Amino acid sequence: MPSEAALPSAATSVKSRGETTGRRMWRATYQQFEFKLGLFFLILLVGAALIYPELTNESPTRMHIMQRFWPPAFLPGGHWNHLLGTDQLGRDLFIRSLIGLQNALLISVSAVIIMFVVGAIIGLIAGYYGGIVDTILMRITDAQLAVPVIILAITILTVHRPTPESVTLVLALSGWPAYARVTRSVTLAERQREYVRGAKILGATPLRIIVQMISPNVLPPIAFVAVLDIARMMIFEAILGFIGIGVQPPTPTFGNIIADGRQYLINAWWISTMPGAFLFTTLLGINLVGSSIERARNKVLEGRI
Amino acid sequence: MAFLATFLIRRLAQGVIIVLIVSFAIFTALRLVPGDPARLILGPMASDAVVEKTAQEMGLREPIPVQYVHWLGQVVHGNLGTSFIKARNGSEVAGSRDADALGDKAPVMDLLAQTVPMTLQLAALALVFAFLISVPIGIIAGLNAGGWFDRFALYLGSAFVSIPNFWLAIVLALVVTAELQWIPSIGYQGFAYTILPAFVIAIEMSPVFMRSLSISVASAKQRNFVQLADVRGLSKRRILFRHILRNAAVPVLNIFGVQIGALLGGVLIVEYIFNYPGVGLLTVQAVLQRDFPVIQGVALLSACLFVVINILVDLVSTKIDPRLDF
Numbered sequence: 001m002p003s004e005a006a007l008p009s010a011a012t013s014v015k016s017r018g019e020t021t022g023r024r025m026w027r028a029t030y031q032q033f034e035f036k037l038g039l040f041f042l043i044l045l046v047g048a049a050l051i052y053p054e055l056t057n058e059s060p061t062r063m064h065i066m067q068r069f070w071p072p073a074f075l076p077g078g079h080w081n082h083l084l085g086t087d088q089l090g091r092d093l094f095i096r097s098l099i100g101l102q103n104a105l106l107i108s109v110s111a112v113i114i115m116f117v118v119g120a121i122i123g124l125i126a127g128y129y130g131g132i133v134d135t136i137l138m139r140i141t142d143a144q145l146a147v148p149v150i151i152l153a154i155t156i157l158t159v160h161r162p163t164p165e166s167v168t169l170v171l172a173l174s175g176w177p178a179y180a181r182v183t184r185s186v187t188l189a190e191r192q193r194e195y196v197r198g199a200k201i202l203g204a205t206p207l208r209i210i211v212q213m214i215s216p217n218v219l220p221p222i223a224f225v226a227v228l229d230i231a232r233m234m235i236f237e238a239i240l241g242f243i244g245i246g247v248q249p250p251t252p253t254f255g256n257i258i259a260d261g262r263q264y265l266i267n268a269w270w271i272s273t274m275p276g277a278f279l280f281t282t283l284l285g286i287n288l289v290g291s292s293i294e295r296a297r298n299k300v301l302e303g304r305i
Numbered sequence: 306m307a308f309l310a311t312f313l314i315r316r317l318a319q320g321v322i323i324v325l326i327v328s329f330a331i332f333t334a335l336r337l338v339p340g341d342p343a344r345l346i347l348g349p350m351a352s353d354a355v356v357e358k359t360a361q362e363m364g365l366r367e368p369i370p371v372q373y374v375h376w377l378g379q380v381v382h383g384n385l386g387t388s389f390i391k392a393r394n395g396s397e398v399a400g401s402r403d404a405d406a407l408g409d410k411a412p413v414m415d416l417l418a419q420t421v422p423m424t425l426q427l428a429a430l431a432l433v434f435a436f437l438i439s440v441p442i443g444i445i446a447g448l449n450a451g452g453w454f455d456r457f458a459l460y461l462g463s464a465f466v467s468i469p470n471f472w473l474a475i476v477l478a479l480v481v482t483a484e485l486q487w488i489p490s491i492g493y494q495g496f497a498y499t500i501l502p503a504f505v506i507a508i509e510m511s512p513v514f515m516r517s518l519s520i521s522v523a524s525a526k527q528r529n530f531v532q533l534a535d536v537r538g539l540s541k542r543r544i545l546f547r548h549i550l551r552n553a554a555v556p557v558l559n560i561f562g563v564q565i566g567a568l569l570g571g572v573l574i575v576e577y578i579f580n581y582p583g584v585g586l587l588t589v590q591a592v593l594q595r596d597f598p599v600i601q602g603v604a605l606l607s608a609c610l611f612v613v614i615n616i617l618v619d620l621v622s623t624k625i626d627p628r629l630d631f
Binding site: 139140142143145146147148149150152154155156158159238239242258262266272273276284286287288291 | 459471476483570574607608611
C-alpha cells in the first residue's frame with residue numbers, strides 16, 4: 001500500500017542532469033543487490049510456471065492412484081517424478097503449484113491494474129476540482145476504507161458464485177482507496193504549479209490538463225509502488241481460496257490446495273506446506289523487487305541521485 | 306479547550322457520515338442477495354404461506370430504505386436485532402419449522418458482547434508481540450541506517466510480509482501444537498490459546514511498523530536539533546528517547562491508524578483457522594450462513610472502531626508533537 005507520508009512531492013523531481021527520471025530510477029533500482037535477488041526468484045518461478053506446464057504431459061488434475069501421498073523428492077520415499085510430492089488423489093503438487101501461480105498472477109496483476117486505474121481517476125478528479133467534489137469522493141473513499149475488506153469480500157463472493165472475474169473485481173475493490181488518497185494528495189500539490197495555472201489561463205479544458213499534464217507527472221511514481229500490491233493481492237487471493245470462496249476447484253489455486261491438504265496435515269504435511277513455501281518464495285521475490293523499486297523512487301524523488 | 310471541542314465535533318460528524326454510508330451500503334448489498342432470509346430461517350420444509358407471513362412480520366417486504374431507517378432506529382436504542390441462526394443457548398437452530406423459534410434466537414448485541422472481549426484480548430496480545438518484534442529492530446536499523454543491521458531488518462521485513470498468514474497459522478498449529486505440544490491452540494480453553502494466533506497476526510503486522518519506525522528514526526537522526534543535542538552534551542539515552550523517538554512516533558502512529566483495517570482482516574482469518582471464539586469466527590460463520598443481522602452488526606462495529614481509532618491517533622499525535630494542527 002503506498003503511504004502518503006512516504007511520497008515526496010513530484011516537485012522535487014525536476015533536476016534532470018540530462019537523464020530522464022525513468023532512467024535514473026532504473027539505474028538506482030538495478031544497483032541494489034535485493035533487486036537482483038528478487039528478480040532471480042521471480043524469473044525462476046514465473047518462468048517455470050509459464051514454460052514447464054507446456055513441456056510436460058503431466059496435468060494438474062491428473063490422478064495417479066498408485067502414487068498417493070508421495071513425499072517431496074528430497075525426502076526419503078520421494079521420487080523425482082514428483083518434485084514436491086503428491087496429494088491425497090495422487091496429483092502432482094509441483095504442477096498444481098505452477099498452475100496455481102499462473103492463476104494467482106493473472107488475477108492479482110489484473111486486480112492491481114484495475115484498482116490503480118480507478119483510484120487514480122478518483123484521486124485526480126478529487127484533487128483537481130477540490131471543494132464539494134473532493135469532499136464527496138473522499139468521504140466515499142474513507143467509507144470504503146472503514147469496512148474491513150475481508151468482510152465485504154466474503155459477503156460478495158458468498159452471494160455470487162466466485163469466478164476468476166469476480167475474484168479479481170473483489171480484490172480491486174479492496175485496494176483502490178489507497179491509490180485514490182495518494183493520487184489526490186499529490187494532485188492537490190501539483191495543481192498549484194505554474195504550468196497548470198498557465199494552461200488554465202490559456203484555456204485548456206480540465207480533461208486536457210488532467211490527462212495530458214498532471215497524470216504524466218503524478219502517476220508514474222505511484223505506479224511503480226504498485227508492484228508491492230501484487231504480492232498483497234496474491235496473499236488475499238489465496239486467503240479467499242482457502243476459505244472456499246476463491247476460484248473453485250478443480251482449477252488449482254494456492255488457497256484451495258492448502259485447504260485440501262489441511263485434513264491430511266499429520267500424515268502428509270507436505271500437501272499444505274509445500275505449495276505454501278512455493279507461494280512464499282514467489283512473494284519474497286515480488287517484495288524484494290518492489291521494495292527496491294520503492295527505495296530507488298524515493299531516492300530519485302528526493303533528489304539524492 | 307474550545308479548539309479541542311471543535312476538532313472533536315468536526316471529526317465525529319465526519320465519522321457519523323462514514324458510518325452511515327458503510328452501514329447503508331452493507332445493508333443494501335445484503336438485501337440484494339438472492340435468497341429469502343425468511344426461507345433461510347424457516348428451512349426448506351416450511352410452506353410458502355408461512356414464509357410469506359414471517360417475512361411480513363420481519364419487515365422484509367418493505368422497500369430497502371424503509372427497512373434501513375427502521376433498523377437504524379433500533380440501533381440507536383442499542384438493539385442490533387437478533388441472529389437468524391444462532392440460538393440463545395449457543396446452538397444453531399436454522400431450518401427449524403417451528404415459527405416460534407424466532408423468539409429463542411440470540412440478540413446480536415449478546416453475540417458481540419461475548420466475542421468482542423475475546424478478540425480484544427487477541428488483538429492486544431498481537432500488538433504487544435508486534436511491538437516487541439518491531440520496535441527494537443526498527444530503532445536499531447534506523448540508528449544504523451545503511452549498515453548491516455539495516456539490511457538485515459530489510460530482509461526480515463520482506464520475509465515477514467511474504468509469509469501468507471493462513472499458511473503460517475497452519476504450520477505453527479502443526480509444529481508447535483501437534484508435534485512439539487509446546488503451546489495449545491485450536492479452540493479456546495485458557496489464555497495460552499491466544500499466544501499462537503496473536504503471534505501470527507504480529508508477524509503479519511510488524512514489517513510495516515519496523516519499516517516506518519526505521520525510516521522515521523533515520524530521518525529524525527539527521528535533524529539539526531538531534532545533531533546539536535550531541536554537542537550540548539546530552540546523554541545518548543536522553544537524545545534517543547526525548548529527541549529521536551518522540552519525533553519518530555508520529556508517523557508510526559499514523560501508520561497504525563491505517564493498519565486497523567488490515568489488523569481486523571488478519572484477526573478474522575486467524576480466528577477462523579485456530580477456531581478462536583472471537584468476532585472474526587463469528588463473522589465468517591455469519592457470512593457463510595447468511596446471518597444478515599450479525600454481519601450488519603459486525604460491519605457497524607468495525608466502521609465505528611475505525612473512525613474512533615483514527616480520531617484517537619490524531620489526538621495522541623498532537624499530544625506528542627504540539628506543532629501539529631488539528
